[in-house]
Amino acid sequence: MAKGIYKRGGVYWIRYAGLDGKIIFESTHSDRFKDAVTRLTDQKKSVRDGKQPDIKKKIPNTLFKDLVTEYLKWSERQRSHEQKEINANQLIEEFGNIPLRYFSTMMLEQYQTKRLEKGNKPATVNRHIALIKHMFTKAVEWDMVEEEALKRVRRVKLLEENNRRLRYLSVDECQTLLDECEKLGKKNAHYAHLKPIVIMALNTGMRKGEILTLTWDNVDLKHGFILLDKTKNGDRREIPINETLRETLQGIVRRLDGGHAFYDTTTGKPFRNVTRSFATACRNAKVKDFRFHDLRHTFASHLVMAGVDITTVSRLLGHKNLTMTLRYAHLSPNHMSKAVDILDSTLKQHNEVKEITQVR
Secondary structure, eight states, X not given: OOTTEEEETTEEEEEEEOTTSOXXXXXXXXXXXXXXXXXXXXXXXXXXXXXOOOOOOOOOOOBHHHHHHHHHHHGGGSTTHHHHHHXXXXXXXXXXXXXXXXXXXXXXXXXXXHHHHTTOOHHXXXXXXXXXXXXXXXXXXXXXXXXXXXXXXXXXXXXXXXXXXXXXXXXXXXXXXXXXXXXXXXXXXXXXXXXXXXXXXXXXXXXXXXHHTOBGGGEETTTTEEEESSOTTSOOEEEEOOHHHHHHHHTXXXXXXBOBXXXXXXXXXXXXXXXXXXXXXXXXXXXXXXXXXXXXXXXXXXXXXXXXXXXXXXXXXXXXXXXXXXXXXXXXXXXXXXXXXXXXXXXXXXHHHHHHHHHO
């Protein structure tokens, strides 16, 4: 054993003289001799440089559910807090009582397989893994777990995603879905909010989170637009209000204090999700393989098919560049035909002028 290094209970400790000459005893919190040598060398160097060594604190055996509690407090300042809270609560069901230092690469890879076998999409599983990785990054910063655990978590690779999926409703399917939303609302007053929410999604292309967090302060019926301060990409976005949406918004009962546009009348709190009621409406309308986010695709697809240019559609959707919006370009074949016809007409006119000039 090297001088200044000893073992206690399976963990290496180091001892050295501080700036004042007093002997300092410090745990490395590691069972690796190499780590102890490195730590002792660094601490002695600090003393030689005239700096008081920074002694590592003993890291407690924190459970995953305790990390989730602290992480969600921290993430309240973020735009994606509500979605993170939903995902984190699902993760608690799986890992809640497991100590952070017990997490391994194999454990998370097995979790990926389990979720896929349950029918979850790769994108959904990736959001969970990405959240775990970021939570462990903060856990290391907050001295809730050793960096070794973070390294094991970071080794987990994200699944390959298929982002080419483009599902949208026809005009008839849109009307059928809205009819079923209305029937659902009449049958159960708790679902009365569903039809206005779907109408807003179909007529604005807004994301589900943007709709559910929308407050009346951001709705200007007088000038006919919705102002989104908090969007997924961080930019402000103005969305025009058409006549259908205007009538829908005017028919919604507002709270006296304004607040959220869509809220539970029994609790006064905004809706956190509409997954169950929306799935019921889709099933009743016989609309298969359709998610709430596909209402956004429906909005964009019908704009493109109506001849609206891709740049305008991109601005309405709030995309930072045209790459994401170009997935809808194939829905506008008439635009390409028109472009080629314009070129044909231009070339013919040029040739006619040339022939006339030669005759003269």
